[in-house]
Amino acid sequence: MEVETINVQEAILLESTTLSSRQKNEMNVMKTKYGKTMENSDYLEKLEFFVIDVIKTKQMDTLLTLNRTDGNVPRWFVTGFIRMPGFLYAICQLPRRYRYTNCINLFIDSCEILGMICDDVAGSRLSKVDFNTQSDEHWTLFVQFIGVIYREGNSAGFKTKLIRTLRLINYREGEYTSFVQALFKAHSRIVVLRIDFEYQKGIARTVSLSEALDDLDHLVANMRNNAMFDHMLGYIFKVEYGVDRGIHIHSVLFFNGARRNGANHIGHAKQIGDYWQNKITLGRGTYWNVNAKIEQYRQKGICGIGPIHWQEYDLQVNLLNMVIHYVCKEQQMIRSDAEPYRKIIRKQHFPKINEVRRGRPRTIMIASVSDQLEVESI
Structure with a gap:
């Protein structure tokens, strides 16, 4: 070329x-x-x-x-x-x-x-x-x-790092794609919330990775006994560091659309964001409600959040290409040598998404990616 x-x-x-x-x-x-x-x-x-x-x-x-x-x-x-x-x-x-x-x-x-x-x-x-x-x-x-x-x-050492990182990114994106596809295979309607959990500007660059992970652990621990997280199907979190934003956490939250009011997805995301700001971080935090901008994404044809029906394949493709791909990328990745075993990228589903369900089997629009690489905790 x-x-x-x-x-x-x-x-x-x-x-x-x-x-x-x-x-x-x-x-x-x-x-x-x-x-x-x-x-x-x-x-x-x-x-x-x-x-x-x-x-x-x-x-x-x-x-x-x-x-x-x-x-x-x-x-x-x-x-x-x-x-x-x-x-x-x-x-x-x-x-x-x-x-x-x-x-x-x-x-x-x-x-x-x-x-x-x-x-x-x-x-x-x-x-x-x-x-x-x-x-x-x-x-x-x-x-x-x-x-x-x-x-x-x-150098051989750096090339090895690049190959290893690429394999991890490809594995992670394949795994998370399969995760989302399994959710849509098991549920007819899913409400997808995108919230960025952050810290107030005056302290954002002073909050340590350890503190942010503690706050995230606190949020996850409180999910099971809080009504605002009822009927949650799963979540994805990724902790990043941005020069202008400090440490922040991208989140993708999946709720059962048959049990939650999808029309209120913006208010629901705001409720969770306020909970992060006022209860989890005690005022130190702030958040960005991505769902509040859903009309902009719809106009651009890239919407992959909000209420999504299992037959709305275009929204599911956008969810995978615009949201899941973004979460899996390497940019703004952060690691701490002091705490190498604490995960900065996490996903979880509850209850089991592979349970047998009644009704006509659903065909997922994108073939599942085979799990042929060995995953590493990162």
Whole structure:
């Protein structure tokens, strides 16, 4: 496949002339470390794509000899150079005590190898480079930097990590797909609630993974004796870390639509969110009621939440492709070496979903994924 190229000087010139005023302001804010920050999660997502491009390139020998006066180079190379201030700022907002996705960890490790970042006594990182896209010195540093990413990213150890992660993601998505399909096979109507459990802005970045998991354990323990969770068929939880949101928990809750009023799904989700905010976290928490935005998803044709009938195959496909796939992705993954055995992704069904039911057998619209990989607790 032909690699898209761009002229180095033209690209850097375009940066200063075509960025919107909002983008320019965000870039300036990132360099000052004060004021309102941009969506750092967007930079982390772009950072992961950048690392993948570096690892996969077939032109590394040529790229390592480039200087600013050379002609066309791969577009990803130039955009990566231009975005380095944002990349460095974003990773410096990530707490040191956690490990993140493979690509983010590789970026951080490569920065440390070249002395581009250092540890802060407050438990975060500091950038030692005020990256300037007009600097020849920083161009040379960037070329060295991608060389380190390429070398470490193509090592046997890192490739093993990537393969292992991909296998786990594929297994998890297959397992969770089968889980959802089994629910629809056993029940004619299911009410799907999507709620993000979070923490108040003032404390979000100070809440530890251990505290968040304790709160989640508390919520799950209280489910069996609380009427708002009556007729629940199962749940999926995933704990993530976002630079702008801190630790947060994505949840997908499944209720029996034959026993719960599906028309009240927005109010039901709000009730559970308020319970998290006021009872579980005692005011420290907040939440995002995704079901409240259901009309937007319907208009876009991507709705996979709310009341779903077993014959509404399009909604079930959206549930799998837009909701379950999102929960299973690696992005914003967080791990703690201090508590490696506490699960950050969980699912549970109750009662048994494989019980024999009367009536006409239902055909599930997507074939079940065979369980051929050995799952690992993560």
